[in-house]
Amino acid sequence: MVNRVTAENQDEINVIAVAGRSSYEKSVPTANEYFDGHVGWAYDEELWQSYGILSQPITVLINPDRTFAGDCDTLPSCSVYGFSGEEGVRANVARLLG
Numbered sequence: 001m002v003n004r005v006t007a008e009n010q011d012e013i014n015v016i017a018v019a020g021r022s023s024y025e026k027s028v029p030t031a032n033e034y035f036d037g038h039v040g041w042a043y044d045e046e047l048w049q050s051y052g053i054l055s056q057p058i059t060v061l062i063n064p065d066r067t068f069a070g071d072c073d074t075l076p077s078c079s080v081y082g083f084s085g086e087e088g089v090r091a092n093v094a095r096l097l098g
Contacts, residue, residue, distance in 0.1 A: 005089045017041040020048045061096045069096045
């Protein structure tokens with residue numbers, strides 16, 4: 001579903017799914033199942049720490065300058081915890097593209 005929604009805007013945004021709180025080896029099968037060519041993914045505990053992310057799944061939109069996207073400036077106001085569904089992903093992408 002993330003693949004389908006973000007594919008519609010792949011010329012305007014880069015989508016990177018960041019795994020953490022596990023191991024790279026354990027994350028590979030799930031990432032390969034959920035993400036295709038236009039959704040990149042990485043395993044990066046440091047990114048989680050930088051933005052104060054404590055658990056997953058979570059959607060956080062980050063600008064190229066590493067600030068939060070949209071009209072928010074803190075993790076709680078810029079994120080959606082849990083599976084937000086297609087409607088939630090569309091709303092987040094629309095907020096990013098403003």
